[in-house]
Amino acid sequence: MRTAYTADQIRAAEQALMARLPEGTLMQRAAAGLAAVCADLLGRVYGSRVVLLVGSGDNGGDALYAGERLARRGARVEAVLAGSRTHEAGLRALLDAGGRVAEATAIGQADLIMDGLVGIGASGALREPYARLAAEANAAGAAVVAVDLPSGVDASSGRVAGAAVRARVTVTMGAYKTGLLVDPGAAFAGDVELIDIGLGEHLPDPDATALTGRDVAGLIPRPGDESDKYRRGVLGVAAGSDLFTGAAVLAVGGALRGGSGMVRYAGREAPVAQVRSHWPEAVVTLLDAPSIEHVGRVQAWVLGPGLGTDTWAHELAVKVLASDVPVLVDADGLTLVARDKALLRRTAPVLITPHAGELSRLIGADRAGIEAARLEHARRAAAELGVTVLLKGSTTVVAEEGRPARVNVSGTPWLSTGGTGDVLSGLAGALLAQGLSCYDAASCGAYLHGVAGRLAADGAPLTAADVATAIPGAIRAVTSPGS
Ligand SMILES: NC(=O)C1=CN([C@@H]2O[C@H](COP(=O)(O)OP(=O)(O)OC[C@H]3O[C@@H](n4cnc5c(N)ncnc54)[C@H](O)[C@@H]3O)[C@@H](O)[C@H]2O)[C@@H](O)CC1
Numbered sequence: 001m002r003t004a005y006t007a008d009q010i011r012a013a014e015q016a017l018m019a020r021l022p023e024g025t026l027m028q029r030a031a032a033g034l035a036a037v038c039a040d041l042l043g044r045v046y047g048s049r050v051v052l053l054v055g056s057g058d059n060g061g062d063a064l065y066a067g068e069r070l071a072r073r074g075a076r077v078e079a080v081l082a083g084s085r086t087h088e089a090g091l092r093a094l095l096d097a098g099g100r101v102a103e104a105t106a107i108g109q110a111d112l113i114m115d116g117l118v119g120i121g122a123s124g125a126l127r128e129p130y131a132r133l134a135a136e137a138n139a140a141g142a143a144v145v146a147v148d149l150p151s152g153v154d155a156s157s158g159r160v161a162g163a164a165v166r167a168r169v170t171v172t173m174g175a176y177k178t179g180l181l182v183d184p185g186a187a188f189a190g191d192v193e194l195i196d197i198g199l200g201e202h203l204p205d206p207d208a209t210a211l212t213g214r215d216v217a218g219l220i221p222r223p224g225d226e227s228d229k230y231r232r233g234v235l236g237v238a239a240g241s242d243l244f245t246g247a248a249v250l251a252v253g254g255a256l257r258g259g260s261g262m263v264r265y266a267g268r269e270a271p272v273a274q275v276r277s278h279w280p281e282a283v284v285t286l287l288d289a290p291s292i293e294h295v296g297r298v299q300a301w302v303l304g305p306g307l308g309t310d311t312w313a314h315e316l317a318v319k320v321l322a323s324d325v326p327v328l329v330d331a332d333g334l335t336l337v338a339r340d341k342a343l344l345r346r347t348a349p350v351l352i353t354p355h356a357g358e359l360s361r362l363i364g365a366d367r368a369g370i371e372a373a374r375l376e377h378a379r380r381a382a383a384e385l386g387v388t389v390l391l392k393g394s395t396t397v398v399a400e401e402g403r404p405a406r407v408n409v410s411g412t413p414w415l416s417t418g419g420t421g422d423v424l425s426g427l428a429g430a431l432l433a434q435g436l437s438c439y440d441a442a443s444c445g446a447y448l449h450g451v452a453g454r455l456a457a458d459g460a461p462l463t464a465a466d467v468a469t470a471i472p473g474a475i476r477a478v479t480s481p482g483s
């Protein structure tokens with residue numbers, strides 16, 4: 001599991017560690033790791049041109065000491081001093097090693113640019129001349145290596161309030177910062193290399209985590225010798241309408257690949273006909289009234305994809321949410337509960353799976369604001385609504401009160417096509433039906449959905465149905481990697 005921390009958490013851990021070490025030790029560890037990554041990127045250090053963008057704090061200090069190391073190996077290292085102050089000892093070390101101070105025009109000549117403008121000490125949007133230097137570095141065409149995090153990205157949230165450095169690689173010190181895992185920040189970070197500076201035992205519980213394939217493999221159930229279809233969990237799907245039949249087909253498609261023992265589909269005439277013809281495996285109930293009385297026992301429900309928002313759909317939502325099993329609410333189900341939030345007050349768990357637009361209706365925030373601060377809004381929704389939230393988008397965030405947010409980056413932008421969300425709701429619902437908590441079902445579902453998206457796309461457009469088809473391959477990839 002990748003663990004990530006806020007700037008305050010990192011700072012506190014650093015202070016605890018620093019108190020036990022001779023002054024400057026941590027910065028030398030950071031600089032050594034940073035110089036090694038830069039040397040790798042350069043291939044040949046001797047004769048290469050390296051430009052350091054140096055801010056007034058210790059982030060600039062890291063850059064200067066790393067620059068010193070590269071200069072000692074024969075690189076031509078130039079420091080652009082952006083702040084009103086400069087880390088003095090670092091600058092002296094660089095100059096002693098043959099580096100020099102240069103104007104910003106040097107940026108255009110660089111083979112590699114090191115962004116040491118600001119790190120975890122930053123506050124607010126980049127000020128001048130930092131913002132201009134960030135833009136020049138982005139325009140230069142050289143590989144940009146961000147020190148600790150790309151300047152302009154908020155370490156704790158991933159917010160980008162103005163100009164920001166777009167890094168090829170970010171060399172982060174001691175531990176991941178939450179803002180490196182969450183968009184928009186994550187998109188600026190490039191590949192993130194973690195340098196161990198010994199913070200380990202001083203770190204508190206993480207602010208956010210990201211599951212790895214191995215974590216997912218450890219969490220998802222596998223059938224045992226004694227399994228039967230009922231014991232493996234039965235999922236109910238209440239989705240689709242006469243207008244939107246595809247959503248029902250896709251949600252059931254995702255559900256059938258998610259490992260539950262059985263999928264029961266309940267709906268109106270048109271989606272029932274479609275689900276029957278696509279999925280002989282599903283047990284289908286044609287509802288002549290909005291009731292789940294005759295559907296049979298299930299261990300969890302998926303409610304909402306393509307369901308419509310009319311009175312009939314509302315009545316069905318009321319019945320599903322009145323059940324005593326976990327319910328995943330998606331799409332039109334979210335519109336229904338946004339109108340009538342009392343529906344969410346139930347004793348069994350609720351997992352909601354909105355995209356930013358759907359979440360905006362639920363918590364009265366605007367969509368762009370949610371996309372700019374995904375973590376904050378997912379957490380706020382979890383707290384206000386008392387549910388687990390899976391916020392979809394370029395980075396998926398799973399938030400639940402009292403637990404670190406889980407961030408998922410296994411996906412691909414090819415997933416941004418109609419219907420993939422319906423597949424996700426079926427898949428995550430199937431995991432709920434197998435007994436996973438909302439938190440685990442959401443984060444494992446998002447992870448597998450992302451991997452399935454990658455497998456389905458393989459560099460070209462995909463359809464939502466392709467994603468559903470690729471789910472078993474994704475499960476195989478995490479449970480038996482290399483096979
Ligand atoms: N303290 C240590 O021993 C270690 C520090 N480390 C490095 O030190 C960094 C933190 O250093 P600092 O606490 O000195 O802080 P930073 O170097 O991140 O930035 C603080 C400086 O930037 C200025 N600043 C803040 N926001 C700004 C903005 N929006 N626009 C322009 N200027 C802005 C401030 O005036 C301040 O002078 C870490 O990110 C990491 O790179 C690491 O080397 C690990 C060890």
Ligand SMILES: Nc1ncnc2c1ncn2[C@@H]1O[C@H](COP(=O)(O)OP(=O)(O)O)[C@@H](O)[C@H]1O
Nearest residue numbers: 392393394411412413415416418419420421422
């Ligand atoms: N840029 C992106 N990168 C990775 N995944 C994405 C991106 N955009 C969307 N997705 C994923 O694609 C799916 C889209 O779901 P959703 O918005 O509900 O679409 P629909 O309602 O058409 O099914 C979600 O799982 C989301 O996280």
Ligand SMILES: [K+]
Nearest residue numbers: 115118149151
């Ligand atoms: K930086």
